[in-house]
Amino acid sequence: MKKFLDSALLILFFVGLSSNFMSAKIHEAAGIIFLVGVIAHNVLNRGYYKNFLRGKFNRRRLVNHATIILFAAGVVALAISGAALAKYFSAPEMNWRSIHLGAVIASTIALFVHILIHAARYVKGKIFYAASITAFILAVGAIFGLPYLDRWFHKVEVNRAEILHGEKLNVEKILIVYFSRVGNTNFPAEVDAVSGASLMLDGKEKIGNAQMIAEFVQSVTGGEIFEIQTEKIYPADYGETVQVAKEEFSNGELPALKNLPEVESFDKIILIYPLWWSTLPKPVENFLRSCDLTDKKIFPIVTHGGGGFGESIDALKNFTRAEISEPLEIYSSDIPSARKIIFEHLKKFTP
Ligand SMILES: Cc1cc2nc3c(=O)[nH]c(=O)nc-3n(C[C@H](O)[C@H](O)[C@H](O)COP(=O)(O)O)c2cc1C
Known part of the structure; x- marks a missing residue:
C-alpha cells in the first residue's frame, strides 16, 4: 500500500x-x-x-x-x-x-x-x-x-487577431497610455525570438507585452491609445536592455520622449507598462513628470516576468498628482489567456 x-x-x-x-x-x-x-x-x-x-x-x-x-x-x-x-x-x-x-x-x-x-x-x-x-x-x-x-x-506565441476579436464594452471616455520595449527598439529581422524573452510572437511579428494588453484594452473599450516613445533606441538584445535600464536608474536619467498625449479631455487614464528592475521604467516616469495629471485617475496595468507590481505603484504615486486606482498585474506568459481577467477589470469603466 x-x-x-x-x-x-x-x-x-x-x-x-x-x-x-x-x-x-x-x-x-x-x-x-x-x-x-x-x-x-x-x-x-x-x-x-x-x-x-x-x-x-x-x-x-x-x-x-x-x-x-x-x-x-x-x-x-x-x-x-x-x-x-x-x-x-x-x-x-x-x-x-x-x-x-x-x-x-x-x-x-x-x-x-x-x-x-x-x-x-x-x-x-x-x-x-x-x-x-x-x-x-x-x-x-x-x-x-x-x-x-x-x-x-520563455517564448510566448499569440494570435493577435484572435485576442483582439471578441466582445466589446460600452465604456466612458478613457485614454490608454502604454510603454513597451517593442516600439522603442529596432529589431534586426534575424533576431531570434527566444533571445528577446520579453516579446510575444504572432507568426514572425514581434509584439510587446504591454503593447498587446494596450491593444486589447483599446479593442474592448474603443478608447484613445497613446504609445510612450523615447528618442533613444533600446538595444534589441534583452540582456543589454536590462543593463541600459540599470544605468538609467543609477544615473537618474529621464529618457527624452518623442511626444506627449493630449490629456486635458480625459479624466481616466489606463497606464500600461512593463516592470523594470522591480519598478516603473524611466520613460514612464518621464511621461508622468511631463504631463499635468492633477485631478485625473490612473488605472495601472503592470506586465512583468514574475515580479508582480514590484515597487512600481509606490513609484507612480511619487511621480504624479493623479490618483492611482485599482492596479492590475499580469505575468507576461499569462497575457494570451488573460483576456477574461482584463475584460472583467474593464467593466468598471462602464457607465
Ligand atoms: C529592462 C528590463 C527590466 C526588467 N525587470 C524586471 C523585473 O525587475 N521584474 C520582473 O518581473 N520583470 C522584469 N522584466 C521583464 C518585463 O517586465 C516583462 O517581460 C514585461 O512583460 C515586458 O513587457 P514589454 O514586452 O511590453 O516590454 C524586465 C524587462 C526589461 C526589458
Whole structure:
C-alpha cells in the first residue's frame, strides 16, 4: 500500500511539473490529488514523527529531517500559492507565481534528497553527502534563479487577431497610455525570438507585452491609445536592455520622449507598462513628470516576468498628482489567456 502510494505520488509530482503541456485545470487537479496523497503518506508514516526528536542525531538524520521540513514547507507554499493562482482567494500584493516556482524547485530537490536518503543503503559515504549538499545548493539557486530564467527564455506565441476579436464594452471616455520595449527598439529581422524573452510572437511579428494588453484594452473599450516613445533606441538584445535600464536608474536619467498625449479631455487614464528592475521604467516616469495629471485617475496595468507590481505603484504615486486606482498585474506568459481577467477589470469603466 505504502509503496503503491509513494510511486503514484512520484508520478503525480512529475505530471504536475509538466504544467506547460497541460491545461490549468488538469494541473490544478493534479496538485490537489498530490496534496491529499502527501497527507495520506504522512498518516501512513506517522511513526516517523513519533520518533522525530528521539535518539541520536547523526549527520544523516539531520539531513533527512531538514529535507522533510523543506519538502513540507515547499508543499504548503505550493498549495497556498497554487490556490492564489487558481483564484480561490485574492492577495495581489504577493508575487504568487514566483513563490509557486520557488516552491516547486525547493520541493523537487527535497524530494530528490529524501529519495536519496532512502537509497543511502546503496549510496554510501562521501558521495552521499556531496550529492545532498549539491542538491541543497541547487535548490537555493533555483528558487532565486528559475523565475529569472523563465523570464529570459520563455517564448510566448499569440494570435493577435484572435485576442483582439471578441466582445466589446460600452465604456466612458478613457485614454490608454502604454510603454513597451517593442516600439522603442529596432529589431534586426534575424533576431531570434527566444533571445528577446520579453516579446510575444504572432507568426514572425514581434509584439510587446504591454503593447498587446494596450491593444486589447483599446479593442474592448474603443478608447484613445497613446504609445510612450523615447528618442533613444533600446538595444534589441534583452540582456543589454536590462543593463541600459540599470544605468538609467543609477544615473537618474529621464529618457527624452518623442511626444506627449493630449490629456486635458480625459479624466481616466489606463497606464500600461512593463516592470523594470522591480519598478516603473524611466520613460514612464518621464511621461508622468511631463504631463499635468492633477485631478485625473490612473488605472495601472503592470506586465512583468514574475515580479508582480514590484515597487512600481509606490513609484507612480511619487511621480504624479493623479490618483492611482485599482492596479492590475499580469505575468507576461499569462497575457494570451488573460483576456477574461482584463475584460472583467474593464467593466468598471462602464457607465
Ligand atoms: C529592462 C528590463 C527590466 C526588467 N525587470 C524586471 C523585473 O525587475 N521584474 C520582473 O518581473 N520583470 C522584469 N522584466 C521583464 C518585463 O517586465 C516583462 O517581460 C514585461 O512583460 C515586458 O513587457 P514589454 O514586452 O511590453 O516590454 C524586465 C524587462 C526589461 C526589458
